[in-house]
Amino acid sequence: xxxxxxxxxxxxxxxxxxxxxxxRRRAAIRALWSADAVHxxxxxxxxxxxxxGLGFERLLxxxxxxxxxxxRVARAHEEFVAPGTxxxxxxNNSDRLHDVVKFNWEMAPRGGGEAAGVGLEILVLGxxxxxxxxxxxxxx
Numbered sequence: 001x002x003x004x005x006x007x008x009x010x011x012x013x014x015x016x017x018x019x020x021x022x023x024r025r026r027a028a029i030r031a032l033w034s035a036d037a038v039h040x041x042x043x044x045x046x047x048x049x050x051x052x053g054l055g056f057e058r059l060l061x062x063x064x065x066x067x068x069x070x071x072r073v074a075r076a077h078e079e080f081v082a083p084g085t086x087x088x089x090x091x092n093n094s095d096r097l098h099d100v101v102k103f104n105w106e107m108a109p110r111g112g113g114e115a116a117g118v119g120l121e122i123l124v125l126g127x128x129x130x131x132x133x134x135x136x137x138x139x140x
Contacts, residue, residue: 004129010094010103017088029070034126039063039134099125
């Protein structure tokens with residue numbers, strides 16, 4: 001396992017969701033995630049309730065590889081950050097156990113104030129220190 005500064009890793013991870021330049025965002029994604037990485041999102045409760053109403057017992061959203069990961073991050077940026085409404089930031093509580101890193105992040109109003117959303121990120125790192133699995137839980 002590569003020697004990784006987990007605080008730098010989590011700062012870079014959160015920064016990619018705020019990055020306005022598409023080319024820089026793509027380069028950052030390729031530096032953070034391995035080519036065959038998977039990003040798995042546990043959907044927010046309202047989406048889960050809608051899915052349950054349609055008869056789905058369990059709903060997971062997944063993005064595989066760089067192309068799908070780039071789309072996922074770009075879409076979140078367009079919806080939450082680009083309009084100038086929110087910014088993503090780390091809660092500075094990262095921790096590591098072997099090849100697993102966990103931390104919390106929040107989506108806060110750009111002008112300050114209470115977080116509008118909070119999440120838990122669990123990252124599994126490959127031997128080169130890049131993310132191979134990314135599990136995202138929306139907690140509030």
